[in-house]
Structures are given as structure tokens and as C-alpha cells.
Amino acid sequence: MTANALVSPIPASQPRIESPTAVSTMVRLVRESFAVVEPNAEQVAQFFYGMLFTIEPSIREMFPANMQVQRSRLLRALVHVVQMVDRPDDLVPFLQQLGRDHRKFGVVSTHYEAVGMALISSVKKYAGDAWTDEVERAWAEAYTIMARAMLDAAAADEGPAYWHAEVVSHERIGWDLGVVRVRPHYPVPYQPGQYLSVEVPQRPRLWRYLTPANAPRPDGTIDFHIRGVEGGWVSRSIVAHAKLGDVWKMGPPMGRIAVDRENGRDVLMVAGGTGLSPMRAIIDHLAQWGENPHVHLFIGGRVRQDLYDVQNLQNIASVNPWLTVVPVLEEPNVPGVEQGTLADVVTRYGAWADRDVLVSGSPGMIRSTVSRMLVAGTPLDHITYDPFTVD
Known part of the structure; x- marks a missing residue:
């Protein structure tokens, strides 16, 4: 059976997965096969784009001449989707945002078909013996569900493409x-x-x-x-x-980082470098009210210059008792700051199990911080971060 037969055309509605067991099997097969190809991520991405531009040459003009960064972004997106494939409450809104965002390129349904064929061909090439007809069906089902969520969201969006x-x-x-x-x-x-x-x-x-x-x-x-x-x-x-x-x-706004003032939980914010931006915007928004959940903000960097906005935030905290600001530096012997990585310092304070946790920064900083917090006992469903954080 060919990839083309499986994913083209994308059906007009989401395919029915007959039972929770079938969903669980699909998720397991996708994750297991992706784990096989992930060590060859760069080659997978190169093959994917070569295949995509062969199947649908008109797509090439949507991309820059230098594809190096684009290839790494593809893999980050794939990893994020694979991680969330059994969490529809998180995955579906993410895919809907992507679908709305892709309107700016002039993407149409035939482009999604080409992407599906190229993706399945690429994973198949590098999965080796792990690739079976059952795995191919799982990838086709998963991709069709993802593409349909994106297409439906794009079609329903009445706002401008950009x-x-x-x-x-x-x-x-x-x-x-x-x-x-x-x-x-x-x-x-x-x-x-x-x-x-x-x-x-x-x-x-x-x-x-x-x-x-x-x-x-x-x-x-x-x-x-x-x-x-x-x-x-x-x-x-x-x-x-x-x-x-x-x-x-x-393009249209995306992302899940936010504070719910009504759920009764206090908030932990962990920001590295210019990952401070979403936290700063939220604090700016909260400052219009006198009462808020307590917000504990850790701002981290390697050297003093990375804490470029800490004085401004400390000034805000001085007149808003719901805000606590803790600067963190990896550079030793700097007075007035906690010393260590953000992962070190945040978990030194405990598990923060009763907080909503927002994390923003480089992919490496997010990975290390979230991993350490999970080990420390922070509930996974209390942690929110967005996948696209670097140039």
C-alpha cells in the first residue's frame, strides 16, 4: 500500500477510530516508530523537503532559499505533535492555531495531501524494519486527523491571514x-x-x-x-x-501560555532570557487589577546582561503585592541573585505542586526545567509551555 493511497485525498471529516483501544494502538505505533527515526532527524527533514518539492513543486516558492532553519523547525513541530498525540485537549487547539497561521502562505488542501505523502515517505525510509503496514496505517490516520483539524480551523477563520x-x-x-x-x-x-x-x-x-x-x-x-x-x-x-x-x-496569534484568574491556583512563571516576553505581557495585563493569584516569577540568564528587565519588574512588584520576582544567574558571585540554572533554583524551592506553572525560554531551558520539575513532583497537567521559542 502506498502513502498516496493512504493520505490522499484528505477526507471531508475526521476518520472514525472505532474504540479507545484503537486510539491507544495508533498512538503507540506512531510514538514507537518516531523514536526509531528521531536520531536521524536531520536526514529525515532533508528527505521530507526533497520529497515535498518533488510532489508539489509550487510549494517551493513559499520557503526561503536557505532551508537549514526550516528543517529544524519541522522536527520541533513533529516532536511536539508526537508528544501530545494522546492529549487531544492540548493537541487540537495547537493544530487549529497552526491551521489559521498557515493561511498566510496561501496553503490549500492539495498542499496538505503533498505534505502527508512526503511525511509518511520520510518516516518510512528511516524507520527500517520498524515500518509495517500497521504502522503506515497509524501514521496515515494520525496525519489525516491533524490535517483535518488544521484545514477546518483555516476555513472557519474570518479574520485576515496576516x-x-x-x-x-x-x-x-x-x-x-x-x-x-x-x-x-x-x-x-x-x-x-x-x-x-x-x-x-x-x-x-x-x-x-x-x-x-x-x-x-x-x-x-x-x-x-x-x-x-x-x-x-x-x-x-x-x-x-x-x-x-x-x-x-x-500572522494570527498562537500559544497556550496564560493565567486563569478564576481557577483559584497561584502561578509559577519560569522565564529564560527573552522568554520573559509572554510573562511580562501577562503581568502587564494583571496589573490592571488590585487582586490576583500570587505570581512567583523566576527570571534566569547566564550573565548579568541577560537580566535586562529585572529592575522594571521589581518596580512593578514593589507596588503589587501579588508579584514576587526572583532573578537567577548561572554566573557565580553576583550579589542579589540566586545562583544556578533555572532548573536548579526552581526545584530547590520544592515541587510547586499546587501552582499553575508557565515556562518560556530556549528549547534546552524548557526541556531541562520541565524534566526537573516532573522529577521533583510537579503535576504534568499543571505545566504549560509553547514549542516555538527560537529563531
């Missing part, structure tokens, strides 16, 4: 950090903590995810805190070359 926004200020804080303010031509309906895909004129077709560092304002302006990461084509071009009058494109 917004235009003009750069109205650009402040450099050190050589590798910039704060850029943009004014959208029309208000962007994001919630504090969500992120947006952004395309800048210096790097056309290189869309990157950036997180507003402020709650929505009456004038609609949005601040982005951007660090120029090593190898970051977009982040470095923004920090060094963004100028007043530049017009950016911004």
Missing part, C-alpha cells in the same frame, strides 16, 4: 538585544502570553515566531524583545537593521 505593522521605535540594549515597537494598521486580537509569526523586510519568506512583551494597548502598539541568537538570520537582522518605517507582516 496583519501589516509599521516599526515606530527601535532601541538596542547591548549588542545582541533590541526592543522594537510596531503599530499594526489594524488591531491584532492576541491575548497576553501568545506569540505571532512575523516576516520582516530584511528577510523575506523567513517567518519567525515572536512574542509581544506587553498586554494589548488602546493604541494597538506591540513591543517585541528580540535577542540576536547565533545563526539567527531573522533575529540578528532585526536587532542590527530594523529601522523606523519598516513594514512587518504578522
Whole structure:
């Protein structure tokens, strides 16, 4: 049986999985086979894009000439989906957001079919003896469900595919950090903590995810805190070359990081570097009320310069007793901060089992922090983080 026969065309409605046992089998087969190919992630991604552009050559023009970063983003997305494949309450909203976000590329159903064929062909090639007809059916079912969720969300979205926004200020804080303010031509309906895909004129077709560092304002302006990461084509071009009058494109808001003021639980925030942005936006939003859940914010970095906004947040905490700010540095012998990694320091305080936990930063920081917290006893369903956090 060929991949084409399994996933093309995508059916008009989600395929029925007959029983919980069938769902469990599908999840197990997808995870087990993905674990086999994941050590060859770079080769899988290269083969996937080669196959995709062969099946549907028109898709190539949607992507930048340099595909290196795009390949790593594909694998991060795949890993995230595989991790959530048996958690539909988390996975379906994530896929719906992706579907709405992909409208900016002009994606249509035939593109999803091509992606499905290329994906299954790529996993099959590197799964070796682990690939069977049963595994192929599991991947086809899983992909069809994912694609249908994305297509349905895109079709139902009545908002624009993207917004235009003009750069109205650009402040450099050190050589590798910039704060850029943009004014959208029309208000962007994001919630504090969500992120947006952004395309800048210096790097056309290189869309990157950036997180507003402020709650929505009456004038609609949005601040982005951007660090120029090593190898970051977009982040470095923004920090060094963004100028007043530049017009950016911004896709629909995405992400799950948020604070529920009504559920009665206090909040732990763990932020590394410019991963502070979603936490800052949420705190900005909460500051309009006198009473809130208690928020314990750990801000981490390697050196003092990474704590670029800690004084501002401590000023906010000084007049808002619901907020506690704890700066953390890996650099030794710095007064006034906790010493160690964020994972070290946060778990030193305990398991935080009664808190809602929000984590944001580099993929490595998120992995280490979440892993250590789970070992310490933090319930998994209390932890929220978003997968797209780097250039």
C-alpha cells in the first residue's frame, strides 16, 4: 500500500477510530516508530523537503532559499505533535492555531495531501524494519486527523491571514538585544502570553515566531524583545537593521501560555532570557487589577546582561503585592541573585505542586526545567509551555 493511497485525498471529516483501544494502538505505533527515526532527524527533514518539492513543486516558492532553519523547525513541530498525540485537549487547539497561521502562505488542501505523502515517505525510509503496514496505517490516520483539524480551523477563520505593522521605535540594549515597537494598521486580537509569526523586510519568506512583551494597548502598539541568537538570520537582522518605517507582516496569534484568574491556583512563571516576553505581557495585563493569584516569577540568564528587565519588574512588584520576582544567574558571585540554572533554583524551592506553572525560554531551558520539575513532583497537567521559542 502506498502513502498516496493512504493520505490522499484528505477526507471531508475526521476518520472514525472505532474504540479507545484503537486510539491507544495508533498512538503507540506512531510514538514507537518516531523514536526509531528521531536520531536521524536531520536526514529525515532533508528527505521530507526533497520529497515535498518533488510532489508539489509550487510549494517551493513559499520557503526561503536557505532551508537549514526550516528543517529544524519541522522536527520541533513533529516532536511536539508526537508528544501530545494522546492529549487531544492540548493537541487540537495547537493544530487549529497552526491551521489559521498557515493561511498566510496561501496553503490549500492539495498542499496538505503533498505534505502527508512526503511525511509518511520520510518516516518510512528511516524507520527500517520498524515500518509495517500497521504502522503506515497509524501514521496515515494520525496525519489525516491533524490535517483535518488544521484545514477546518483555516476555513472557519474570518479574520485576515496576516496583519501589516509599521516599526515606530527601535532601541538596542547591548549588542545582541533590541526592543522594537510596531503599530499594526489594524488591531491584532492576541491575548497576553501568545506569540505571532512575523516576516520582516530584511528577510523575506523567513517567518519567525515572536512574542509581544506587553498586554494589548488602546493604541494597538506591540513591543517585541528580540535577542540576536547565533545563526539567527531573522533575529540578528532585526536587532542590527530594523529601522523606523519598516513594514512587518504578522500572522494570527498562537500559544497556550496564560493565567486563569478564576481557577483559584497561584502561578509559577519560569522565564529564560527573552522568554520573559509572554510573562511580562501577562503581568502587564494583571496589573490592571488590585487582586490576583500570587505570581512567583523566576527570571534566569547566564550573565548579568541577560537580566535586562529585572529592575522594571521589581518596580512593578514593589507596588503589587501579588508579584514576587526572583532573578537567577548561572554566573557565580553576583550579589542579589540566586545562583544556578533555572532548573536548579526552581526545584530547590520544592515541587510547586499546587501552582499553575508557565515556562518560556530556549528549547534546552524548557526541556531541562520541565524534566526537573516532573522529577521533583510537579503535576504534568499543571505545566504549560509553547514549542516555538527560537529563531
